[in-house]
Amino acid sequence: MSNILTVAEMGAADAAAIAAGTPGTVLMERAGLAVAEAIRERHRRCRVAVLCGPGNNGGDGYVVARRLKRWGWPVWVEASAPPATPDAKAAAARWRGETVSLGAQRQTDLVVDALYGAGLSRPLDGEAARLARTIPREQVIAIDTPSGLSGDTGQPLKDVAFRAALTVTFHRRKPAHVLQPGRGYCGEVVVADIGLGDTVSALSENSPDLWAHRFPWPSIEAHKHARGRLIVISGEAASTGAARLAARGGLRVGAGLVTVLSPPGALAEHAAQLEAVMLKAFEGEAALAEAAEAADAAVIGPAAGVTAATRANLITLAHTGAALVVDADALTVFKDRPDDLFAALDRDDVLTPHPGEFERIFPGLLKNSPERITAARTAAKRAGAIVLLKGPDTVIAAPDGRAAVNLNGSPWLATAGSGDVLAGLIGGLLAQGMDSFEAACAGAWIHAEAGAGFGPGLIAEDLPGLVPARLADLHGRPPIR
């Protein structure tokens, strides 16, 4: 169930099921029952107001009301308008309980928000808008999406939407359930199966389902050279920590040989602090090209310096066979000439911008896109490379249109150096020959799991050491404690 469907794709899935012989009323019964069961699983019998709109979202609401009433719950419907679709009319006709107008001001314990679904195109107004602003979220169970949210963008239209403790949607998540701010409005999200069968879309949740079956576990004959060689380009003496964080991330995630390539002036600093990670000095492009000759992957950018040297180093690395992770300063340094960067990249390279860096190399794109998935996809096409747009809802996009959204991000990762480790994790997976889109997804997922599992007090230095337990989970064996 890791695909995410747009509103139009969900409509097509509904229509296909109906065309294949399942009536819409049957789908509505399944949807309403799933919501009622989700409520019963979480709450003792209590007073429930079901707010029903005129469309099929409201139709689902009438089914919920009927089910709860049958189970003996005190429940009534508050209708914003009479049912207007054939299926909603049929559902309302089977509701034999009390119906009052919206906002009848009764004392209630729970509110089922069945006003509008994910396809909402007009903002809430009047009583619906007032209720959205005033009902406490702990009381609210939303059907499909909290009313007021745009299903495709996760934005509240005109800034007004219900906030829910629980959202029950059907078949697959929609962008509003995974993108901020919508995700924050949804509370817990339950995806109920209503029997629509298989659908495939180019957008997925980033979960191991996407890539775990192709994770580059070492074979029995593995030796360190066969497990992939990663290089990490270091900045000057005063800014070397970022490269070491990236290098340790790459080593922990399984690259066989990881080397920090350092300007001569920073060598002593590194030498004092590195063990399993190897160290080599380079000076100038020719030396870098030679040192990079045998690398399978390279990380460039973390504290590299926004300098002509970083730009030249990137171009040099792009001419080697290594797959690149381009982060931080190696992105910023192309601010005035992003096309030079894009011309140098291959489709197996990965860019890992945060929104500020994204704006520098794709000016205006984020602001002018309906949401960040579209922005990341457009960026990936423009760059001809994988783009990982960081955030609480990190998006990974490929030039061929594949995209995935991280659902396991946590605020603990918003700490200095965290992104350097992420670049190293992706680099380490690229070095082991993993497909670049999948490596970016796997790196982001492992990184997020590690951060969420640690919680408060996390610093970037902790992250590489948290990777083995996550790998053990993926490998299906108990972690080493």
Ligand SMILES: NC(=O)C1=CN([C@@H]2O[C@H](COP(=O)(O)OP(=O)(O)OC[C@H]3O[C@@H](n4cnc5c(N)ncnc54)[C@H](OP(=O)(O)O)[C@@H]3O)[C@@H](O)[C@H]2O)[C@@H](O)CC1
């Ligand atoms: N077979 C299926 O498809 C299944 C669908 N299912 C369920 O159907 C839901 C989608 O149903 P839906 O398409 O009828 O949309 P929904 O949001 O209920 O109503 C739109 C209506 O509201 C009106 N309206 C809009 N904004 C408004 C506003 N601000 N203020 C006032 N009115 C406003 C709008 O009017 P219009 O904009 O057209 O003038 C239109 O009349 C989906 O969320 C899921 O719960 C499940 O049962 C499983 C099977």
Ligand SMILES: [K+]
């Ligand atoms: K709703």
